[in-house]
Amino acid sequence: MNSKDRLEKFVLENREAFDDERPSFKVWADIEKELHRSSRKKRDIWRWSLAASILLVVGMLLGMLVYPKIYEYQQLQALNASEEFNGMAGYFNTEIETLLVELKGDQQTTAIRTELDEIDQQIQKLKIDLIHAPKNSREIIFQAIIESYETKVSLLETAINRKKEIKNINNEIKHI
Numbered sequence: 001m002n003s004k005d006r007l008e009k010f011v012l013e014n015r016e017a018f019d020d021e022r023p024s025f026k027v028w029a030d031i032e033k034e035l036h037r038s039s040r041k042k043r044d045i046w047r048w049s050l051a052a053s054i055l056l057v058v059g060m061l062l063g064m065l066v067y068p069k070i071y072e073y074q075q076l077q078a079l080n081a082s083e084e085f086n087g088m089a090g091y092f093n094t095e096i097e098t099l100l101v102e103l104k105g106d107q108q109t110t111a112i113r114t115e116l117d118e119i120d121q122q123i124q125k126l127k128i129d130l131i132h133a134p135k136n137s138r139e140i141i142f143q144a145i146i147e148s149y150e151t152k153v154s155l156l157e158t159a160i161n162r163k164k165e166i167k168n169i170n171n172e173i174k175h176i
Helices: 003-013 015-020 025-081 083-103 109-132 135-175
Strands: none
Touching: 003 015, 083 109, 083 135, 109 135
């Protein structure tokens, strides 16, 4: 007879002696405490997993919102640094500054500056469009930017001519 059979026989013969024994309350309390600890660990893991998931989703959403703006900013910087654009913008800005100096002291300067600011906003939008435009339509947008600068120059030249005409009329009135 092997040891397994002997153990089984012993248990069967002494079954009544085993059935009478009950674990103490301390043993049950320890078992119950372990069960609560285990379920608490599962809840804590679930909470941390939920928090990590929420943090990941929020991070991804922020990335999706912020990255295009960073890309757009970098592209605008590259556009402004390009020799072709920089040369063209520099030429027009120098011309505009010269005309503004000539127009200084005119009563309409504030209104003209407002108009120039609106044109500058349009130029900024066109720059952003230029960044996102397909290659075959970039030339059209670039031409629109040039036309916007030309509009600024034309606006200032018209204001200067008007100022000169008013000055000539006033001089003629004084001589009469």
